[in-house]
Amino acid sequence: xxxxxxxxxxxxxxxxxxxxxxxxxxxxxxxxxxxxxxxxxxxxxxxxxxxxxxxxxxxxxxxxxxxxxxxxxxxxxxxxxxxxxxxxxxxxxxxxxxxxxxxxxxxxxxxxxxxxxxxxxxxxxxxxxxxxxxxxxxxxxxxxxxxxxxxxxxxxxxxxxxxxxxxxxxxxxxxxxxxxxxxxxxxxxxxxxxxxxxxxxxxxxxxxxxxxxxxxxxxxxxxxxxxxxxxxxxxxxxxxxxxxxxxxxxxxxxxxxxxxxxxxxxxxxxxxxxxxxxxxxxxxxxxxxxxxxxxxxxxxxxxxxxxxxxxxxxxxxxxxxxxxxxxxxxxx
Ligand SMILES: [Zn+2]
Numbered sequence: 001x002x003x004x005x006x007x008x009x010x011x012x013x014x015x016x017x018x019x020x021x022x023x024x025x026x027x028x029x030x031x032x033x034x035x036x037x038x039x040x041x042x043x044x045x046x047x048x049x050x051x052x053x054x055x056x057x058x059x060x061x062x063x064x065x066x067x068x069x070x071x072x073x074x075x076x077x078x079x080x081x082x083x084x085x086x087x088x089x090x091x092x093x094x095x096x097x098x099x100x101x102x103x104x105x106x107x108x109x110x111x112x113x114x115x116x117x118x119x120x121x122x123x124x125x126x127x128x129x130x131x132x133x134x135x136x137x138x139x140x141x142x143x144x145x146x147x148x149x150x151x152x153x154x155x156x157x158x159x160x161x162x163x164x165x166x167x168x169x170x171x172x173x174x175x176x177x178x179x180x181x182x183x184x185x186x187x188x189x190x191x192x193x194x195x196x197x198x199x200x201x202x203x204x205x206x207x208x209x210x211x212x213x214x215x216x217x218x219x220x221x222x223x224x225x226x227x228x229x230x231x232x233x234x235x236x237x238x239x240x241x242x243x244x245x246x247x248x249x250x251x252x253x254x255x256x257x258x259x260x261x262x263x264x265x266x267x268x269x270x271x272x273x274x275x276x277x278x279x280x281x282x283x284x285x286x287x288x289x290x291x292x293x294x295x296x297x298x299x300x301x302x303x304x305x306x307x308x309x310x311x312x313x314x315x316x317x318x319x320x321x322x323x324x325x326x327x328x329x330x331x332x
Pocket of ligand 1: 249277278
């Protein structure tokens with residue numbers, strides 16, 4: 001008897017879920033991409049030309065960075081000459097095989113990872129499908145429907161983090177993740193503040209990108225678990241402690257706040273050293289988030305994070321408290 005004809009081989013899912021929080025929507029997983037696997041939730045430094053501003057690809061790799069975000073709009077307007085477009089540019093710039101996710105660059109849709117939901121000036125909407133009104137958002141609508149039925153590797157939530165009220169921000173993220181399929185990665189574009197990352201992981205997002213950690217480094221700001229240090233300020237002139245004694249990055253291992261304060265006045269190497277630390281901070285934060293989900297202690301992690309970040313500043317902001325309570329995590 002002849003063997004039955006082989007049918008089409010089903011595609012391997014991009015996302016393998018490793019663990020889910022028993023209370024919130026947080027999940028830990030693994031993104032299986034053509035150039036390697038990436039643990040998630042993950043923060044992707046913006047590295048349109050193959051690495052983040054101020055760092056080499058090798059330095060990013062040494063910090064544990066497994067994926068960069070490439071802005072397709074910027075690559076289109078400022079291509080690397082002689083490389084043959086997006087794929088060639090990234091292939092030339094990277095010194096190692098490294099997953100790189102091209103993003104829409106604002107409100108443009110992206111072939112591989114289409115924007116699931118994006119914002120128009122007057123309302124939030126998806127590409128197609130039915131609509132739902134969002135209580136408390138003053139009239140905007142989320143459009144999902146057929147969009148979520150598309151056979152795509154994952155979905156991006158775009159158009160947020162553009163100056164809207166935080167109450168709108170988190171409710172829109174939550175409504176988006178509610179409509180997106182469980183088994184596909186959810187990429188929240190342009191989000192990189194530590195508090196936003198923690199809250200949006202709780203709301204069910206897997207991937208993030210933002211220029212914030214590298215940009216703020218170039219202004220002399222170092223990210224720490226209790227906020228940030230403005231190292232240009234005079235108060236650090238004689239502060240011989242590292243930026244963060246618990247940080248294992250090369251900057252914290254070798255240099256003091258006082259040294260960096262002095263260097264910031266005269267030498268751009270200081271900006272490089274701060275960028276190194278800030279990316280290390282983001283990587284460590286996401287690693288801690290992921291570990292806590294795997295170990296089924298994410299709600300405890302969130303409470304500890306908020307206590308460290310806001311304990312000396314009157315407690316977490318109301319929007320973060322409300323967002324977390326909406327998925328079952330109550331802060332003290
Ligand atoms: Zn450091």
